[in-house]
Amino acid sequence: MELAAVEKSYARWAPVYDATFGFVTERGRRHAVRHISQRGGSVLEVGVGTGLALPKYGPLCEVTGIDYSAEMLEKAREKVRRLGLSRVRELRQTDARQLDFPDASFDTVAAMHVMSVVPEPERVMSEMARVLRPGGEIVITSHFARDRGLLSLLERLLAPLQDVIGWHSDFERQRLLGEPSLSIVCEHSLPPLGIMTFLVLRKAG
Secondary structure (H helix, E strand, O other): OOHHHHHHHHHHHHHHOOOOHHHHOHHHHHHHHHHHHHHOEEEEEEOOOOOOOHHHOOOOEEEEEEEOOHHHHHHHHHHHHHHOOOOEEEEEEOOOOOOOOOOOOEEEEEEEOOOOOOOOHHHHHHHHHHHEEEEEEEEEEEEOOOOOOHHHHHHHHHHHHHHHHOOOOOOOHHHHOOOOOEEEEEEEEEOOOOOEEEEEEEEOO
């Protein structure tokens, strides 16, 4: 998706996101944040959206969130104010392809249900790896295209509607695995129906 299309799509979805996509993706989000909270440390959440994950981080985490959608970020900031989320250090409007953080800034980078949305996901992965400290983890939850079956057919049918629904239904897993400094340490499907995948990559060093 082009960035303008992402911005337009999520401006449209922002008022109802929590009750629609947010509800559908809740289990994967909860699973990812539980894993991150056990690690603690500094966390960058790429595609923080309306801030659905922010209240779930444990007390040992210090969270920075970024998103390109101003409308989604305003929802996230309102959550931080309303819930008094002191563990959230900053929420920033940023293009994930050009992260404005120094190298090796974070212990963990989270990308929950966002990699099939962003333009140039390979470039986003490189940027996430750049700002990750050696030995740190990138934690991803995402939908990946299937090779066969009824769901695979449905994914292909939905693919031309990506600018309307706001994500690539036929997103290929391999697009996230080209960064040479990263290696897979955990990968498994998530209920229901294994539609979403939990993926953890660790940076060498």
